[in-house]
Amino acid sequence: MSRSGGRGPPNTLPDHKSHKSAVVLVPKGWGYSASTSDGSHPEISKLLDWIQDVRSSHDRHIRRWPMPHITLLYPFAHPRDNALVYEQVIRDLREACRTYPASGEERISISSGKDGFGYFLHSKKSSTVYLKPQQKSWLVDLMQHILSFSALLSDYDEQIREGGRLPKDSVGDDEDVLRQIIERHFSPHLSLGQWQGRAAAESAIHGLMATFPGPIQWDVRELCILQRDGFKDPFRVVDTISIGAADSDAGSD
Numbered sequence: 001m002s003r004s005g006g007r008g009p010p011n012t013l014p015d016h017k018s019h020k021s022a023v024v025l026v027p028k029g030w031g032y033s034a035s036t037s038d039g040s041h042p043e044i045s046k047l048l049d050w051i052q053d054v055r056s057s058h059d060r061h062i063r064r065w066p067m068p069h070i071t072l073l074y075p076f077a078h079p080r081d082n083a084l085v086y087e088q089v090i091r092d093l094r095e096a097c098r099t100y101p102a103s104g105e106e107r108i109s110i111s112s113g114k115d116g117f118g119y120f121l122h123s124k125k126s127s128t129v130y131l132k133p134q135q136k137s138w139l140v141d142l143m144q145h146i147l148s149f150s151a152l153l154s155d156y157d158e159q160i161r162e163g164g165r166l167p168k169d170s171v172g173d174d175e176d177v178l179r180q181i182i183e184r185h186f187s188p189h190l191s192l193g194q195w196q197g198r199a200a201a202e203s204a205i206h207g208l209m210a211t212f213p214g215p216i217q218w219d220v221r222e223l224c225i226l227q228r229d230g231f232k233d234p235f236r237v238v239d240t241i242s243i244g245a246a247d248s249d250a251g252s253d
Contacts, residue, residue: 016085016155018078022226023093023156024069025108026237027051027190028218046213051131051192054208058129058193066234069224070108070133070188072143073156078227089152090225094241096149097223100142102244106221109134112214118189119201127201129208130189140182142243148178160186 013019029044048068055062077089110116110131118132133139147154160182161168192208195201222242226235 013075014155016077016082016089016152017075018081019075019231020081020228021074021076021078022069022071022235023073023076024067024071024224024226025220026067026069026224027108028220030067043213043216044218047216050211050213051190054192058195058204059191060194061191064228064232064234067224067226067237068190069226070190071159072188072223073146074158076156076225085152089156090239092150092153093146093223096146096153097241097243099149100145100244103138106138106142106243107135107217107219109217110214112209112212114205114209116212116214117205117208118187119195119198119205120187120189121198121201123197125197127195127197128191129193129195129201129204130191133188133190136186136188139188140179140186143182143186144175144179147182148175 027044027048030048051068052062055068077086079086082089111134115134116132118130120128120130122128143160147157147160157168162185166185195204220243222240224237225239225241227238228235
C-alpha cells in the first residue's frame with residue numbers, strides 16, 4: 001500500500017493513487033500562486049469573493065482545499081507516494097488532454113436561479129451545498145476521453161463511481177457503457193460548504209440565491225493538478241495542462 005509520508009493517517013489506497021493529489025477545474029481568474037483572485041477578470045473576481053466568503057463560514061475543508069474547484073480525478077497520482085507510475089500517469093494525462101477534440105466552447109455556466117445550486121444529502125444531519133454547472137455534456141466528453149485514453153488513466157474513476165461508492169465492475173471497458181456511467185453518476189460541482197441535512201440545505205440555497213452574483217460563466221482552457229505534502233496540509237496548484245492543445249512538459253510551480 002502507498003504511504004502518507006509520515007504526516008497524517010496511512011493512505012489505504014493502491015500504489016498508484018494518493019489522497020494528496022487531484023485533477024480539478026479552477027475558475028478562471030483565481031491566482032494560482034496566492035489565495036486570492038488575480039483581479040484581471042472583474043466578474044469572476046466578484047464570484048470568487050462570494051464563493052470564498054460562503055466557504056469561510058460553512059466549508060470545513062477550505063483550509064485543505066483553499067481554491068474553489070470542480071473535481072475531475074481524485075484520488076490521483078502523487079510524485080512521492082506513487083513514484084513508480086507518476087511520470088507515466090502525467091504523460092498519459094497530457095496526451096489525453098492534447099488529443100481531446102476541443103471545440104472552443106468549453107465553459108462553465110452557472111445560472112442565478114435554483115438551477116444553479118444543488119446539494120448532496122449524506123445523512124439526515126449532513127449535506128453539502130454546491131454550485132451546479134448548467135451544461136455538462138462537454139465535461140462528460142472530456143471525462144470519457146481521459147478515462148478511456150489508457151489503462152492506467154482508466155483506474156482513476158472514483159468521480160464517476162460516486163466517490164468510489166459504486167463497485168469497480170459497474171463501469172466496465174465498453175465505451176457506450178462508460179459514457180452511460182459518466183452521464184448517470186458524474187456530478188460536476190463546486191462545493192460551498194456543509195449544512196445539517198435536507199431542510200438546512202434547502203434553506204441555505206434559498207438564502208444563497210439572494211446574494212449570488214450570477215448568472216456567470218467562464219471559459220475552460222486547462223486542467224489544474226493539485227498536490228499537498230501531508231494529508232493535513234493545504235493543496236496547491238503545481239501544474240496546469242491545456243485542453244485540446246499542445247502543452248509542454250514543464251511544470252508551473
